Amino acid sequence: MKASQIGIQVMREMPSDADDIAQAWLLRGGYIHRHAAGIFCFSGLMYRVEEKVSKIISEEITRNGGMQVRLPILQSAEIWQQSGRWAVYEHEKLMFKSEDRKGRIFGMSPTAEEVVCDFAKHLIRSPAQMPLNLFQQNLKFRDELRPRSGLLRSREFIMMDAYSFDLDNDGLDLSYRKMRQAYHAVYKKMAFDYMIVQADSGAIGGSASEEFMATSEAGEDTLLYSENYAANLERAVSQTPAGEKAEDGEMKIIETPDSETIVKVADFVGVAPSAVLKTLVFDLVYQDKTEPIIVLIRGDCDVNAVKLSNHFGAIAAQPSDADTVHKVTGCAPGYVGPIGLKPGVKMIADTSLEGVTSLVSGCCEAGKHAVHTMPGRDFDMPETVDLRMARVGEIGPDGVPLLQCKGIEIGHVFKLGTKYSEALSAGVTDSNQKFQNFHMGCYGIGTTRILQTLVDQNCDQDTGIKWPVIIAPYHAHLVPVKADNPEMMAAAEKMAAELEARGCECVVDDRKGSMGSKLKDGEILGFPLRVVFGRDLADGKVEIYNRLTDEKDTVTLDEAVERLSGFVTSEIAAANARRDAVVAESF
């Protein structure tokens, strides 16, 4: 391919509004162009990268029993109403909507559980036709509250979404394991630095859920892990560290002016924050209602709203605003406590309070707190469950302190069970003449998100992208030092033809401009290999450079072809070997 035909436009300076390095390189290299917030054009080079990534994904899913299909982007509102999720998406304003000439409303696919479940009803009429695993790679639309970080959280993106259908839970288990394996194969092949973590199922619902996280400082998610344990922070569990025990005694109410935070109260009374009772009011948001709940937790701990929400099967749990707090407790935030609380409000406690015998607590009266309060004696102790936000350094399920890192979610696997098949009455009659709803799993890989994550893990701060060979838009950048020198250009084109024949994809840089700027462009764009046709051509030699190994050499034309194509072949072989190792390891 000639560079002049590609539409290359490398910017001289770093874009000012790119917050992370990968997005900055993609913008500066002209790989992507922002059209609107969270919506991008892809250049020819980016399109090639996308195709290579999506091909790898499709291959591995197919290898593990998936069948690629095409599902509609425009999805009728009715089917979303059947599952009850139209209201959820309406509530969060996440759905892009569209209306046809007759006034029928369609949602632009943010995901496709409903549609594929309905589709499967027509495809599967007998248990013998299962398991079935349908997947696609298609555009998805989500009107995110705040698109950000380029392709990492965009409003229009490409996602591989797969859906498995089984007769029973055992079947689902197997389908889930196979997909998990396919995911490992995909990420190993692309040489991602990643980990698999326990995850929250979120609004999509279902029982088991794990996320594949590319480790990166640019990641939005916080992960806690040790050798045999890893979880998203919103899901992580750990042992509550021991708190400082306060002196026991008779409960007494004392004046505590200006003590509306845990730290201030603790300082004022002269105890550790862990000897203070934190009492919080949350709104539990359900599909049809919102109700307040009072949460008790030890003063030095934080409530994990996801755990709280999940415990009650709510859509979300969010801290109540001051007005609600006042309405529910009769006092302002800062002095709320189980002492003096008006009855009838739902309450729950975190396990951090188990066994604690003396606490400083709010008593629903401004400027006052109760000291030496004992759960069970001075107030009724509600049900205790784990609602606590785990922290780095605490002892995890492994029995060792948890470590922390940031991650980009590049894949997510869920067991849905019968949530959608029940709502849509989708299933088959089994051998006992009994109707069985499909047991479904769903699986997502953010194809476009992966593109930026690959750059994140394969670039350097100063020079540019370093595409792995199996992903690179082209493998080799052939640069004639003088573009208008016929011998140099002819030599480059001849070598390009020879390399292409051996599977090494080439860009011949026929653009006007100085050699320096072409070399710079090539490095920013991230081609793994380069050949310079210049002064040594008189001796039948060229300079070859490997950006991935940083090796430079001056060799004959024949040897250059040999070395470059050999490197490409071996890199592809290595990637396939990593993929094959996954099967052997059997994750």
Add this chain to the structure above:
RNA sequence: CGGGGAGUAGCUCAGCCUGGUAGAGCGCUGUGCUGGGGGCGCAGAGGUCGCAGGUUCGAAUCCUGUCUUCCCGACCA
């Protein structure tokens, strides 16, 4: 939705406080010299200063509104 930046040439930005003919660097076009790391010279093109309204003899500049965008928070299959 709350908080904070920003919108002036294709890009990065200056000018705004203190109102008075629209600026720089890079890029682009032409041309000549160059040619192993964004090279040099000469000549050029390119902007309703986001939009609307207001104040004023006069607004990129002051005021009001609005849109867009980036960041933080909330949110995030």
